[in-house]
Amino acid sequence: SPEQVRGEPSDPRSDIFSFGAMLYEMLTGKRAFKRDTSAETMTAILREEPPELNDTGWQGPLGLQRILGRCLEKNIERRFQSASDLAFAIESLSGTSSAKSVAQPKAGRVWLPWAATALGVLVLGAGVWLVGRWSATKAQPKFTRLTYQQGYLSNARFAKDGGTVVYSAQWNSDPLQIYSVRVEFPQSVKVDLPSATLLALSSSGDLELAVDPVYESNFLDGTMAQAQMAGGTPRAQEKDVIAADYAPDGKTLALVRQANRKVQLEYPAGKVIYTTAGYLDYVRISPSGKKVAFLEHPVYGDDRGWVSVVDEAGSHKQLTKEFSAAQGLAWSRTGKEIWFTAAEQTDLQLYGVSLSGKQREILKTPQRTRLMDIAADGRVLLSNEQFRTEITGIDPATGKERRGLEWFNGSLMGDILPDGKAIVFVEWGGPAGSLYLMVYRKLDGSAPVALGPGASPKFSPDGTTAAAPILTRPPEVALHPVGTGESRRLPVGDIVSLVSAAWFPDGRHLLLIGATEGQPLRTYEMDLEGGKPQPLGPPDFTGVAVAKDEKRIAGRNASGEVVVFDRETQKMQTIPGMGPQDQFEKWTEDGQALLVSSATPWEARMYRVEGVTGKRTLLQAVELSEKAGSVSNLRLRYAEDSKTYVYNSRRILGTMYVVEGLE
Numbered sequence: 001s002p003e004q005v006r007g008e009p010s011d012p013r014s015d016i017f018s019f020g021a022m023l024y025e026m027l028t029g030k031r032a033f034k035r036d037t038s039a040e041t042m043t044a045i046l047r048e049e050p051p052e053l054n055d056t057g058w059q060g061p062l063g064l065q066r067i068l069g070r071c072l073e074k075n076i077e078r079r080f081q082s083a084s085d086l087a088f089a090i091e092s093l094s095g096t097s098s099a100k101s102v103a104q105p106k107a108g109r110v111w112l113p114w115a116a117t118a119l120g121v122l123v124l125g126a127g128v129w130l131v132g133r134w135s136a137t138k139a140q141p142k143f144t145r146l147t148y149q150q151g152y153l154s155n156a157r158f159a160k161d162g163g164t165v166v167y168s169a170q171w172n173s174d175p176l177q178i179y180s181v182r183v184e185f186p187q188s189v190k191v192d193l194p195s196a197t198l199l200a201l202s203s204s205g206d207l208e209l210a211v212d213p214v215y216e217s218n219f220l221d222g223t224m225a226q227a228q229m230a231g232g233t234p235r236a237q238e239k240d241v242i243a244a245d246y247a248p249d250g251k252t253l254a255l256v257r258q259a260n261r262k263v264q265l266e267y268p269a270g271k272v273i274y275t276t277a278g279y280l281d282y283v284r285i286s287p288s289g290k291k292v293a294f295l296e297h298p299v300y301g302d303d304r305g306w307v308s309v310v311d312e313a314g315s316h317k318q319l320t321k322e323f324s325a326a327q328g329l330a331w332s333r334t335g336k337e338i339w340f341t342a343a344e345q346t347d348l349q350l351y352g353v354s355l356s357g358k359q360r361e362i363l364k365t366p367q368r369t370r371l372m373d374i375a376a377d378g379r380v381l382l383s384n385e386q387f388r389t390e391i392t393g394i395d396p397a398t399g400k401e402r403r404g405l406e407w408f409n410g411s412l413m414g415d416i417l418p419d420g421k422a423i424v425f426v427e428w429g430g431p432a433g434s435l436y437l438m439v440y441r442k443l444d445g446s447a448p449v450a451l452g453p454g455a456s457p458k459f460s461p462d463g464t465t466a467a468a469p470i471l472t473r474p475p476e477v478a479l480h481p482v483g484t485g486e487s488r489r490l491p492v493g494d495i496v497s498l499v500s501a502a503w504f505p506d507g508r509h510l511l512l513i514g515a516t517e518g519q520p521l522r523t524y525e526m527d528l529e530g531g532k533p534q535p536l537g538p539p540d541f542t543g544v545a546v547a548k549d550e551k552r553i554a555g556r557n558a559s560g561e562v563v564v565f566d567r568e569t570q571k572m573q574t575i576p577g578m579g580p581q582d583q584f585e586k587w588t589e590d591g592q593a594l595l596v597s598s599a600t601p602w603e604a605r606m607y608r609v610e611g612v613t614g615k616r617t618l619l620q621a622v623e624l625s626e627k628a629g630s631v632s633n634l635r636l637r638y639a640e641d642s643k644t645y646v647y648n649s650r651r652i653l654g655t656m657y658v659v660e661g662l663e
Helices: 012-028 038-047 062-071 083-094 113-135
Strands: 142-145 151-158 164-171 177-182 196-201 207-215 220-227 235-246 253-259 262-266 272-276 279-285 291-297 306-311 316-318 325-331 337-343 349-354 359-363 368-374 380-394 411-416 422-427 437-442 449-452 465-470 476-481 488-491 495-503 509-516 522-527 542-546 552-556 562-566 571-574 582-587 593-599 603-610 616-623 635-639 644-660
Touching: 012 062, 012 083, 062 083, 151 196, 151 380, 151 644, 164 196, 164 644, 177 196, 196 220, 207 235, 220 253, 253 279, 262 279, 272 279, 279 325, 291 325, 306 325, 306 337, 337 368, 349 368, 380 411, 380 422, 411 465, 411 635, 411 644, 437 465, 449 476, 465 495, 476 495, 495 542, 509 542, 542 582, 552 582, 593 635, 603 635, 616 635, 616 644
Parallel strands: 151 368, 196 235, 235 279, 325 368, 522 542
Antiparallel strands: 142 644, 151 164, 164 177, 196 207, 207 220, 220 235, 235 253, 253 262, 262 272, 279 291, 291 306, 306 316, 325 337, 337 349, 349 359, 368 380, 380 644, 411 422, 422 437, 437 449, 465 476, 476 488, 495 509, 509 522, 542 552, 552 562, 562 571, 582 593, 593 603, 603 616, 635 644
16 A cells, blocks of 8 residues: 555555455456556555556446545545445445446447346455454454663573573663563663673573674674673684574574685584575574574675575575565474565565475564564564664755755665765665665755666766666666666676675776675676676775776775785785774775775764875764664765765664564
């Protein structure tokens, strides 16, 4: 329904709209709002009317067109306000004489009275079904609220006693902390441990934490350390761990971590059974201890993905299709299914999938829902979440701050023009669709312009075109003009995972980071006039920005150090003083330094960093006034010519519930 497309609350009148769409298809054989892409379909639902029944060649009671039109009203207040109102209208129609209802037949077609009667019975039956659906007394799940603070829940587990929940959260203005709460009295208590996110909880009460977490686009990784509920100093075990889980024996661990320029699954810890150039998370061991389920994401940093399972020998199986977002997974009480939360578009919903790949919907809610854990008795831990992104910038013409530069609820900053007058960002919320939308927007207050599909867009040197990966299978590169002109979609040869695309200063080549089948990420150069992307630099080098001389490329080596690769000497030189939180987008106009942002979820600073000495000069700093729920590093972009900036925040406010009665 239109209100669902806009992300607004729905009620039974939304089902009346859905009933109208179903009835339209039943009568005409065509979907009322079906278009070529998801974005176009959602736009049609919001703005367009389907062809009238008589215009489709359908011949039947004229009164049915009026009923159908009222069901499909865009304004919820103009629809039938209840199922009984709709049923009454249908009953009135069925009592109308066919002589007054039947239109004059077209040549070769006759509307027989018995067909009109059959249609009335069919429509009446559908109305009765609809009324029955809303009035059914089917037992509903019971929700018990466990948290009342404002902020983000990163992870949670039931303790062995079933009455205690241990979780990690960022509440209000506090950093990530470990808490415990009792189901019968939901007063959360902070555990005396350093700032960390929860990875796993054993049956004996051992905690596995990720301390010193590094914030990536859609996940955290950190040093895995073991701790006790009594508090104290955690004992460090492994670096760069994304996820972990204890086997039923309470001792054996499965873990996901970054190593050798890939993300790998180990079970038991130390034994690698699966690797990917994308990333894995939400790893969970089956009740039998024989299999490991996880969410698999083919593009590093992007949470689109699917459910996979692997056994101890490393035999891998993909169980579901690719969803536009997937976060949250646990084995069902019986161990016969894997439950997970994923989204066709933007809002995560709860599904189940068997080991044979049979999928079903378990719970659908108006808001985003993320699965945290499932207890031995079948109770489910869910986080009900409000997701919001914001883009704020300085208008170079006035020097005033402009808020609300985002579009829907999934706007992520891409690039800014050197004069600061316009930005390009990716939108994955609202009607964007599974391939996302690249969006161009001026900072003068004018409306955003959708350019076409793509992710992580970058402006060309002359500012007339935006380039970005398209996350198809196989991936492509999109080139979208910001003004007049035609868009182009270019193949990328043997690359199966494409992370980013940046411009060479000549505007005729692109710098890509991608991976071929079974290989880690590396750098490629792509000629826009044709030909496959060609490897550039050492295999362990991932390049991000090309200097104006086109000889020097800034990036990272296999150890994660920031380096400058010289194309003439084929050597890499480390830039001193750069850390894992430092992100660089481009070289300065003079070609001697990099624009580097150092960010946390609450603040960001933009520096000029000299390429040889690493000397830093602060250019801009921003800090959020409202910190609760900010879970990703701020994205800060700086316009060197105008000395203005734009920054992007992402906020998730979660409330944890125990849910009983889900089957």
